Amino acid sequence: MRLDRVLSAAATVLLAAALTSTGTAGADEQDKRCVSPTISQEMLTAHNKYRARHSAPPLVLDATISTWAQEWADHLARTDQFAHRTQNKYGENLYMSWVSDPSRQLGGETVVQAWYNEIRDYDFNNPDDTANHRKAGHFTQTVWKSSRQLGIGASCYGSTAYVVANYAPTGNIIGQFAQNVGRLG
Numbered sequence: 001m002r003l004d005r006v007l008s009a010a011a012t013v014l015l016a017a018a019l020t021s022t023g024t025a026g027a028d029e030q031d032k033r034c035v036s037p038t039i040s041q042e043m044l045t046a047h048n049k050y051r052a053r054h055s056a057p058p059l060v061l062d063a064t065i066s067t068w069a070q071e072w073a074d075h076l077a078r079t080d081q082f083a084h085r086t087q088n089k090y091g092e093n094l095y096m097s098w099v100s101d102p103s104r105q106l107g108g109e110t111v112v113q114a115w116y117n118e119i120r121d122y123d124f125n126n127p128d129d130t131a132n133h134r135k136a137g138h139f140t141q142t143v144w145k146s147s148r149q150l151g152i153g154a155s156c157y158g159s160t161a162y163v164v165a166n167y168a169p170t171g172n173i174i175g176q177f178a179q180n181v182g183r184l185g
Contacts, residue, residue, distance in 0.1 A: 034099065034156040035106045035163070040066065042108025043152050043165065047142060050116045054143040054182040062168065065090060065151025069164040073153030076162040091147060091167035093138045098160045106154075106161040115142045127177035137172055144171030145180045 036042060040061060048058040072085045072092075082096045095111045118139035122132055132140065141147070147167040154163045171180060 033105075034159055034161045035154040036108060037105075039106070039108045039111075039154050039163070040152040043112055043163075044108075044150060046109045046112035046116075047150060047165075050112065051143050053184055054145075055185050056143050056145040056180075056182060057148065059148060059150040059167075062149040062151055065149055065166050065168055066153065067151070069151040069153030069166045070155070071153065072166075073155040073162050073164040076164070077155035077157040077160070080157050080160070082162070085164075088166070089170075090151070091141050091144070091170035091172060093141050093165040093167075095163040095165075096160065097163075100159065106163070108152075111163050111165075112142065115139055122181070124181075124183050127181060128175055130174065132177060133172050133174070140177065140181050141167055141171040143181055145182065146176070147171050 044059060044061050051058060068090065076082060076094075076096075082094065084092055084094060093115055095114060097106050097110075099106070115138035118136040121135035122139055123129060126132070144167065146169055149168040151166040151168075152164070153166075154161060156162070173180075
């Protein structure tokens with residue numbers, strides 16, 4: 001009988017810990033099972049490949065910005081919503097993907113390529129036209145020359161992947177497109 005009480009108490013403690021803990025290694029692994037374990041590095045590599053095409057300097061991953069991005073990705077997955085963070089101190093690109101195959105993991109190249117593909121909607125002859133930001137804002141932030149640091153967060157809700165990229169300094173500033181979004185070189 002005593003062993004039953006010990007096991008019951010241990011189970012209660014474990015359950016309480018699971019309900020109140022945040023960011024445990026087990027939870028992080030489970031919440032990211034639908035994305036590549038190297039998604040941050042893959043996205044950095046893809047960003048810098050596309051940035052080089054537009055004569056933009058390479059980005060570097062920043063741990064503080066990545067923590068910020070990860071908090072928002074976790075929030076999106078936890079709430080199963082897809083929205084930009086309000087009062088964001090960084091530039092931000094978001095991506096969401098759903099797959100029916102639970103063994104498939106989203107890779108970083110796929111995410112950045114989707115943002116970069118908005119180049120087709122960008123008017124290089126009218127760089128400060130606000131329509132550029134509405135139609136091609138992911139593309140322009142991806143190649144924005146003044147941005148130097150990148151933070152990546154990724155989280156899952158079932159088979160839905162939420163990816164957040166944050167940039168410092170922020171891009172997509174009206175009046176600065178001409179000097180920050182270079183033509184293909």
